[in-house]
Amino acid sequence: MNDKQCENVLDYLNDQLREKEQKEFEQHLRECPECQKEVQELENLMGDLPTYMKEATPPAGMRERILDGVFNDEEENGYEAEEKQTPVLSPKKPNKWKVWTGALAAGLLLSVGGNIFAGLQLQQLSSQNEDLESNLSDLQVALSELEDRESEEGDTVTPTKRTQLASTGEAGSGVATLVDRNIGSELLVQVEELSQLEGEQVYQVWLIEGENPEPAGAFTTDGEGNGAVTFRIDEENQKSWDAIAITKEPQPNNQLPEGEVVLQAEL
Amino acid sequence: MSKPTDYELYEQIRNKDKAALETLYNRYEKLLYSFAYRMMKDQQAAEEVMQDVFIKLWRGRGAGQYMKERGKFSSWLLTITRNASIDLIRKKKVQEVEWDQRDSMNEEMPGVEEVVTNKEERDQLRKAIDTLPDEQQRMICLFYFQGLSQREIAERCDIPLGTVKGRVRLALKKLREHLDEKGGTTDE
Numbered sequence: 001m002n003d004k005q006c007e008n009v010l011d012y013l014n015d016q017l018r019e020k021e022q023k024e025f026e027q028h029l030r031e032c033p034e035c036q037k038e039v040q041e042l043e044n045l046m047g048d049l050p051t052y053m054k055e056a057t058p059p060a061g062m063r064e065r066i067l068d069g070v071f072n073d074e075e076e077n078g079y080e081a082e083e084k085q086t087p088v089l090s091p092k093k094p095n096k097w098k099v100w101t102g103a104l105a106a107g108l109l110l111s112v113g114g115n116i117f118a119g120l121q122l123q124q125l126s127s128q129n130e131d132l133e134s135n136l137s138d139l140q141v142a143l144s145e146l147e148d149r150e151s152e153e154g155d156t157v158t159p160t161k162r163t164q165l166a167s168t169g170e171a172g173s174g175v176a177t178l179v180d181r182n183i184g185s186e187l188l189v190q191v192e193e194l195s196q197l198e199g200e201q202v203y204q205v206w207l208i209e210g211e212n213p214e215p216a217g218a219f220t221t222d223g224e225g226n227g228a229v230t231f232r233i234d235e236e237n238q239k240s241w242d243a244i245a246i247t248k249e250p251q252p253n254n255q256l257p258e259g260e261v262v263l264q265a266e267l
Numbered sequence: 268m269s270k271p272t273d274y275e276l277y278e279q280i281r282n283k284d285k286a287a288l289e290t291l292y293n294r295y296e297k298l299l300y301s302f303a304y305r306m307m308k309d310q311q312a313a314e315e316v317m318q319d320v321f322i323k324l325w326r327g328r329g330a331g332q333y334m335k336e337r338g339k340f341s342s343w344l345l346t347i348t349r350n351a352s353i354d355l356i357r358k359k360k361v362q363e364v365e366w367d368q369r370d371s372m373n374e375e376m377p378g379v380e381e382v383v384t385n386k387e388e389r390d391q392l393r394k395a396i397d398t399l400p401d402e403q404q405r406m407i408c409l410f411y412f413q414g415l416s417q418r419e420i421a422e423r424c425d426i427p428l429g430t431v432k433g434r435v436r437l438a439l440k441k442l443r444e445h446l447d448e449k450g451g452t453t454d455e
Contacts, residue, residue: 007417010432015350016416038436045439046349046411047342050302052446054390058300059310062317067289069318070325 009038013046061234160185165246165263171195172225174263176244184235187216191246194225194262200251203227203262208243216244218252241267273340281327288325295341299348306352306412312359319351320344353414395445403438410435 005028011017012025029035158180165174174191189205197203197220206213217231245264247257271279271290279287296317303316323331330347337343396404402424409415409423420435421428 007429007432010410010417010420010435014410014414014416015353016414038432042436042439043338043342043346045436045443047338047345049392049411049442050298050305050345050348052390052392052395053301053305054393055297056301056304056313058296058317059314062300062314063292063296065314066318066321067292070288070321071285073322073325 006032006035009035009042013039013042060236061232161267163244163265163267165189165191165244165265167263168261172263174246176265176267178267181232184238185233187231187233187244188228189217189219189230189244189246190226190228191221191263192224192226194221194227195248196225197221197248201259202249202252204247204249204252204254204257204259205229205231206245206247206257207233207239207241207267208245209239209241213245213257215253215255218249243267274335277324277333277340280324283325288321291324292321295344298341299344302345302348303352306349307355312355316348316351316355319355320348323347323351349414356414391446395442398445399438399441402434403441406435406438407442411439 005025008017008021008025008028012022012029017025029039159177160180161178163176165176167173172191172194174189174194177188179186179188187205187207191203194203202218202220204218205216207216208214216233217229219227219229221227243264243266245257245261247261248259250258271287273291273294276287276291276294280291299320300313300317303313303320304310307313307316323329324344324347325331330350333340333343337346396407399407405424406420409420415423417431418428420426420431424431426434
């Protein structure tokens with residue numbers, strides 16, 4: 001039995017063991033000086049190899065995105081403790097969208113964009129309105145913190161373009177707004193009455209220049225087919241976008257559209 | 268103000284000190300990103316790895332929990348970065364291109380201009396790997412960079428399962444010798 005465990009050193013180091021196997025191996029490791037020696041030796045040999053690698057330059061804005069992702073994850077954890085996949089941002093009534101035109105709400109929504117972009121957080125409206133309200137207020141607290149940070153930077157917003165998204169046959173409608181920021185710009189998309197998603201499906205927003213679509217945020221919808229997403233366009237990625245489209249993708253994070261277009265508009 | 272040590276920062280992070288995480292992030296962004304980029308060969312995937320690493324660190328559970336027995340904090344951080352990369356490689360089912368020395372080791376050959384201006388910064392690791400016999404290069408590529416399992420390596424190289432560990436170890440040892448020989452000091 002032990003001999004067999006000793007064969008797991010490499011797979012342990014490459015994180016290739018299943019959880020149970022890993023626990024068993026770690027147990028074995030405590031009792032087997034030979035394996036301890038081997039693991040340590042190999043770890044030492046590999047340990048600082050990355051310091052001999054050529055440096056790569058991180059993409060612009062990565063620091064912000066990562067830290068936002070991390071700190072938003074904290075809130076996410078809180079939700080998960082209550083219930084898996086509780087709605088993060090889902091208005092109870094469709095007409096609540098109108099509220100978002102307020103300056104404060106716009107700030108909140110922009111901050112939510114960081115969330116959604118970083119983690120592609122799922123928004124699903126369930127029937128538990130109580131949960132929803134408490135989550136929403138938690139979120140607003142967190143977001144107003146982020147908002148404070150943004151206002152400290154003196155960031156102001158000016159809408160530059162607003163367009164109605166037209167349905168291509170399926171139900172649904174929406175509005176896309178481009179907002180200029182001090183640094184780059186932001187795209188806000190709000191939709192309603194889209195058809196329900198299944199499984200891993202998401203609605204993916206694309207900004208299109210000529211014939212090249214670029215992913216610009218994704219969202220899922222609530223029980224009534226409402227959804228929203230914001231997307232930050234860094235200064236260096238500014239293009240003269242010709243159109244915007246929303247497709248139904250079989251899974252998140254597609255870099256090119258696979259699914260059909262459900263809403264679209266020229267910009 | 269004296270600079271907090273990594274471990275001090277880690278302890279503050281455990282207490283959900285955001286500023287501490289930001290400091291640690293600044294300290295390691297370049298190293299970890301460069302590593303993740305080398306593993307993933309893709310900007311966006313490397314950023315995903317970074318996100319994963321820092322979320323694990325912030326959560327401080329399971330793989331994100333550092334213990335002093337694990338050795339130096341920086342080595343531990345590199346280990347979880349490597350694991351996160353391997354994990355993502357597997358998730359993305361990155362096409363396992365047949366190994367080819369030119370493809371897998373020299374894919375990041377800098378442009379001529381870069382060679383001229385950045386001679387000093389050329390990848391020491393790649394240079395050291397290039398000096399190894401093909402078989403050892405291959406072991407490092409499959410084990411270290413692609414994170415394959417022992418069985419996968421045995422199959423890929425058509426060698427007995429029982430010999431994989433010894434060969435990987437030898438290759439890493441030789442690599443280490445070459446790096447040390449070159450007086451390869453890091454600019455840490």
